Amino acid sequence: MYALAPGTNVGKYPLVTNGYLPTLGRRPIGVFPKGLGSVQRVVKALVRSPRSARESSPPHYSRLFGLQQHTTCRHIRRQRSIGRLVVTSIATPRSDSGTDYVLPESTANDDLDWVRESIVYQIFPDRFSRRPDGMDGDDMHFEEWGSPPSLRGFQGGHLLGVVDKLQYLEELGVNTLYLTPVNTSSANHRYHPTDFMAVDPLLGGEAAMRTLLDAAHSRNMRVIVDGVFNHTGRGHQAFVSLLENGALSPYKDWYNVKGWPIKSYEVPENEVNYDCWWDIPELPELNYADKGVRAHILEVGRHWLEMGCDGWRLDAPFRVPMDFWKEFRSACKEYEGAYLVGEVFGHGPEWCGADCFDGVMNYSFGSLGLGFFGKAELQTDTAIGGDYLINAIGAEEFARGVDAMHRAYAAVEGPHPSFLHLNLFDSHDTARALWMLKGDTCALKLNVLMQMTMPGPPMIYYGDEIGLVGGRDPACRGAFPWHKPESWDMDLLDFYKKATNMRQSYRVLRLGGFQRVPVRPSDGNPSMFDELYAFVRWCSSEEGEEEKAESAQTVAVVVFNTSTQPASVDVSLGQFQVAQNVAVAGKELANVWQGEDGEASEGGLVSETGELRGMTIGARSAAVFVGAWYKKETITSSSFRAGLLFGKSLYRQR
Known part of the structure; x- marks a missing residue:
């Protein structure tokens, strides 16, 4: 794939398509290719150029331009003054070396280890x-708890209510909370900030926030808060000053005003005379050319970390100058262990490293998993939204996508970001996973297993674990049904608990290296090849073995079967053991995860040629084979073997 640098005028590159032309949106975003020289699908719209511009098209792609899969309309902005499309996110070139990318194990041992765990x-x-003391909206106008979610209505959630549910979250296996904005705001989602420094009184104010931080930290839980620094709401003090004082306001340069007086209410989008997010009048954009704006947001970054928050999730970072994020990082890194994660759709290596964020919201991860495990039951219509298009894929395309996901960040300076991305498949910005999967709980479970066995912190969107459904905003933001426990999918909740327990029990699943390994049906059935996917994780030691780190090895082999039939498979570890100098031949692996039908093999012996042969994987299920040994001698002590057998029993699903 050809890489386009920020600022590239993509309008000059001519495109061809596969004949499918969707309805053109108001903000077209382009296409992405499949393989070399062909277009897989049109994401949103086309950009055509005059014939005379073709001489300047990218090499090898004279008939199309390529954007990384799921690069979206948020990453391309229209410059109205010159009428062109400008790329604001770099597409990562795809390697055609024919080899899978090998992600080394995480050995960073720095102040972000808590994120990796x-x-x-x-x-x-x-x-x-x-709030647990019975605040049901008697003194405020709240919608009934659990009523259909609306764009404007509030249902009365409270930070002390979060404190009350920490035991539930701990039992679920959660050790980090990510809160969408808690600053004062006129909107229920609080992405229209009116004071960056203040906790919304409707949520309990600063006292409730400090209570939550203390309660979470007492349980060894971390708390990440959401920063919305591209814009303010119209109720922000600085913008109100402009409305009331016009060009004489001390905050005149905090916004890009194109004429006075400001037209902010009851005005058509095309007549708004100041820069605002997506031409929405209630979201005036901040002017980062102004030193006062920069100084204030840096102060905000420090303020919440000083309060005790453990990190920032940064909303829409591509709308803020990149050089500012370097300043923001420097300010936040004054606090030990401060974590920065950016809302970046698609691959974003330019957003990671020493000058920007530690990781990104890994939507690429989710789109791959939903596409692979959802298949025929996948919801693919536009109600999912332009930011997150999901399409059914087979094992080979899934494997290429996972490879590209890790490879994209290989050149980032410092620890590999793949261990610091938040791996998710839904959020407040997308439809819920079960909606996209048309209620296919089995597909959701496979996605959860992918989350819990691949590198990077898993992120659970509240309520997914009990089967909440809902389309795009606002339907995806329904109230958690504490008042209706009979509606909970208890089997799914139990599954989540077992999966998180497995990840917490095996360090290799959290910090181990990652490499795809060949898997094939034992009987050679060609229809099964695109239903099977396998990878290996490895690390140098497990908990309790640190003193033997140079001599101890732990290996996990994870195998997925997406077909509707059980499969007997052969997994080849030969290339892995040579490349990583991990001797698996002759070693025994035990399955610590059984599918719901209980058909998976309990384990097996790796042959001298590095083959794990004849392993049975249940229909639409997975197996996780784990073994540990010293480099020169297999660990056969009764205590270790008992641990594996206990794990197998613990994680066997009903």
């Missing part, structure tokens, strides 16, 4: 839990 739970504060 995290299982993250995203909370939308207005809809998670009300």
Whole structure:
């Protein structure tokens, strides 16, 4: 894939298509290719150029331009003054070396180890839990808890309600909370900030926030908050000053105003005379050319970390100058262990490293998993939204996507970001996973297993674990049904608990290296090849073995079968053991995860040629084979073997 640098005028590159032309949106975004020289699908719209511009098209792609899969309309902005499309996110070139990318094990041992060990739970504060002392909206106008979610209505969620549910979250296996904005705002989602420094009184104010931080930290839980620094709401003090004082306001340069007086209410989008997010009048954009704006946002970054928050999730970072994020990082890194993660759709290596964020919201991860495990039951219509298009894929395309996902960040300076991305498949910005999967709980479970066995912290969107459904905003933001426990999918909740427990029990699943390994049906059935996917994780030691780190090895082999039939498979570890100098030949692996039908093999012996042969994997299921040994001698002590057998029993699904 050809890489386009920021600022590239993509309008000059001519395109061809596969004949499919969707309805053109108001903000066209382009296409992405499949393989070399052909277009897989049109994401949103086309950009054509004059014939005379073709001489300047990218090499090898004279008939199309390529954007990384799921690069979206948020990453391309229209410059109205010159009428062209400008790329604001770099597409990563795809390697055609024919080899799978090998992600080394994480050995960073720095102040972000807590992130690598995290299982993250995203909370939308207005809809998670009300205050435990019975505040039901008697003194405020709240919608009934659990009523159909609306764009404008509030349902009365409270930070003390989150405190009340920490035991539930701990039992779920969660050790990190990610809260969408808690600053004061006129909107229920609080992405229209009116004061970056203040906790919304509707959520309990600063006292409730400090109570939550203390309660979470007492349970060894971390708390990440959401920063919305591209814009303010119209109610922000600085913007109100402009409305009331016009060009004489001390905050005149905090916004890009094109004429006075400001037209902010009851005005058509095309007549708004100041820069605002997506031409929405209630979201005036901040002017980062102004030193006062920069100084204030840096102060905000420090303020919440000083309060005790453990990190920032940064909303829409591509709308803020890149050089500012370097300043923001420097300010936040004054606090030990501060974590920065950006909302970046698609691959974003330019957003990671020493000058920007530690990781990104890994939507690429989710789109691959939903496409592979959802298949025929996948919801693919536009109600999912332009930011997150999902398409059914087979094992080979899934494997290429996972390879590209890790390879994209290989050149990032410092620890590999793949261990710091938040791996998710839904959020407050997308439809819920079960909606996209048309209620296919089995496909959701496979996605969860992918989350819990691949590198990077898993992120659970509140309520997914009990089967909440809902389309795009606002339907995806329904209230957690604490008042209706009979509606919970208890089997799914039990599954989540077992999966998180497995990840927490095996360090290799959290910090181990990652490499795809060949898997094939034992009988050679050609229809099964695109239903099977396998990878290996490895690390130098497990908990309790640190003193033997140079001599101890732990290996996990994970195998997925997406077909509707059980499969006997052969997994080849030969290339892996040579490349990583991990001797698996002759070693025994035990399955610590059984599918719901209990058909998976309990384990097996790796042959001298590095083959794990004849392993049975249940229909639409997975197996996780784990073994540990010293480099020169297999660990056969009764205590270790008992541990594996206990694990197998613990994780066997009903």
